[in-house]
Amino acid sequence: MTDSDYKIIVGLEIHVQLATRTKMFCGCELAFAEDPNSRVCPTCLGLPGALPVMNAQAVEFAILTATALNCKIAEFTKWDRKSYYYPDLPKNYQISQYDLPIGSNGFIEIPLSDGQTKKIRILRVHLEEDAGKNVHTSGNFSQVDLNRAGTPLLEIVTEPDMNSAEEVRALAIELQRIVRFLGVSQADMQKGHMRFEPNVNLHIERGGSTSKTPITEVKNLNSFKALEKSVAFEAVRQFDEFLDTGICLQSGNKKTFGWDDVKEVTVLQREKEEAHDYRYFPDPDLVPVVVNEEWLERIKTKLCELPLKMQSRFISEYGLSDYDAGVLTTDKEMAKYFDDTVKTGADAKRVCNLITQTGIKIANEKGCGVAQLGIEPTRLAALAKITDDGKISATAAVTVFEKMLESKDSPDKIAQQLDLLQRSDEGELEKIVDEVITANAQAVEDVKSGGKKSKKAHGFLMGQVMQKSKGKANPQIVAKILGSKLGS
């Protein structure tokens, strides 16, 4: 069988941890890898009598994200209790949003490998609090760490609009870019800031009719790789299972799988979807949220150009390749730094190369972003310009870039100090060319004769000139002089 026999249908549930200063309903600061139960208070411990107080920053982050995802923003929303018993859930209910999510009916545009984009519909965006963590140590008991309990999570649910593992991955990466651009999440995968749960099934064409396989949900994926591979794996597994059993989608036959990162296979967790009754009801400890026009407008001022839009602008306006524009827009600060530099009049491709080939490497070594290296856009533009003008070579530009981190001198001056300026004085270079021509009669003959040897001989003569000038001759000018002398 081949791919064309079935269509993969995937919807995605994504949890994004918001980068608020404090937790969703208490004043505890967000924690990562601190001592267990060190970032807790009566409220997030669920102690008797403690009450939640809504974190307005989290709501603003949620509204901002939902707006960027083209959602309709609820004018009136509320908090609901979702009841279930689990040791990492201190109150045995989670404060979430049930029937009035903060955002609904939006879409996200994702880039496809062919350079096109695709709209994936967003069903809903809502806020909720995270649970703690059960720590399974040795012995026949577990411990509970509640540092994470109460951390604000944004749950984003898409419609089943993705039709390949690659599209699922593209959506995840695009969403990561968006939340980072908006500054609402660090979206650090290593720290579990984004968790994915794809719902997968297949539409199989056979004998003129379509069969749908039972939906499977893969729980708690926290890397792009695991997400993409698990979807691809599920597609194959479901197809094989369908050929074996012929079982089709029915209500109640949804299965839940986990992902084995080592064996790279999905593992069945629950055979039948349990009839979970979460007994949702409005949390009487919290008041409803009214999103008025004024507040909404204030939040919307924090909207910015989104990465995909910026990426296509870099392509259309600056003539960058899709790849280069994609690299530059992985990070908002870097993208803006690039944009600002180009806007001072520098050549876009040159600036792009300086940033992506030199800047990122140095920034990674220093553990900061390119924009934080301390080289202002105007100075980077100046470096791009002298490189472009042939005043220095591309190799020398790297050296100047590095020196600019410590020196406030202009790139021009730094190039001078380091004796990196290329010789462009035609009179001077002509003298050298003449010397080389005199000393290499055979090569000159080869060039003039044309044919096979001509190109190689030309290169040889160029090399001789560069050597005599100790590498500082401007190669374009040398080529011009050589050309006019040898008529090549």
Place this chain on the structure above:
Amino acid sequence: MSQEILNLTCKQLRDSIAKGDVKSSDAVSAVFERIEKYDTRIGAFLSTFKTEALTQAGKVDEKIAKGQSVGALAGVPIAVKDNMCTTFGPTSCASKILENFHSPYNATVIEKLLAADAVIIGKTNLDEFAMGSSTENSGLKKTVNPWDKDRVPGGSSGGSAAAVAAQMCFAAMGSDTGGSIRQPASFCGVAGLKPTYGRVSRYGLVAYGSSLDQIGPLTKNIEDCALMLNVIAGHDEKDSTSVDETTAFLCDFLSGANKEVKDLKIAVVPQLFEGADEQVIQSIKDAIEVYKKLGAQIIEIQMPHFEYAIAAYYLIATAEASSNLARYDGVHYGHRTKNAGDYIEVYTKSRAEAFGTEVKRRIMLGTYALSSGYYDAYYLKALKVRNLIRGDFTAAFEKTDCIIMPTSPTTAFKIGEKTADPLQMYLADVYTIAANLAGIPAISIPCGFDKNNLPIGLQIIAPAFGEKKLLQIARMFESQTDFHKKNPQL
């Protein structure tokens, strides 16, 4: 000397202490003398803090001796219901599941009492998690009515009401979800105020029915209610449902408390007199006569949805309770079973072992009301009824300043009389529940005694945030009568 002190009201005691006429430490000693002598029989307290209270009293006395300014409750011995979190002593909610629980923080109300230089002498008994109308549901202790030790003190704030009536404290804090301050106040012959929902912070009050729970005082007279309310009222940023000052202007409830309300209109609801004891009805009618003599105009109104209040209440309160009490699971704190085979059994056995029958009944009722498929028919419908009852009150308050009715259909009943029939017990709240559903203030004040010399309570209900006027109206009756001055023979 000791009895003289005990006969003072909060206000009188505070002023005497502030003037240096009475020492707070003497007041505390007097109260503990009384507790040591009588509480083995009354059973009002679950815990007492004699040493700490004397230390605190000493500090207040020292401040006064040095001429420093002191708070509104300086040196006054106060008791608090044991469902308010304190960093001292246990916070048990009279439940085995929290029997040894110690809170790491103080409820906002406790902080406010301490800031007013009150001396907290102990924590009082209640129906487990405030679920009940007789304090017989306490998982830890039996409390009896100081007027008749074979009878219940009412509930759920039975310990607080008994402690005030028996002069074992000068005032007590209670909580009222469906009548839990007013009904025991009525049974024990003291004043009990349930403020407007949102007037007093619930932070640190162990939740029963979050949308109904409200903290309030039980006191010897109206002036003390006003004094206590002054101390505990106000917006708290830790409680989102506490109302901020832009909505509910915070006034001084004490100043002008003795002022008479001009052109006072009082409404009665004739339909509600059916079903109450004859002697109770007679006392209310007598009270109406008192008001008439004071120049009040009495009008009759209808409350068409009042009769559905109990049904709506027992769905809303239990639904919220089933969720609020989910956290007592044996995992994080409180009682944990010794017989768990796995983590599910930690839940099931811990809860089965430590919750009492009534708590279990209400958790099951509430769980059912919220279950998928039943939510609309029960919980949602109850919310609609709640709105209709609110509407009844809104309509009524367009015509009247307040509504009066009995606090309870009966006087204190015999211990064990209603425990076998939960429905009969629920009916004890028939007059008090509506004010909780509507979120409006209501007070119970002594208005007579039945043939067994048991106190009868008059309930006055006012519009939201109308406490000041409510207290003035209550005070008008009090000024004409002596019921509040009577004390039980212990």
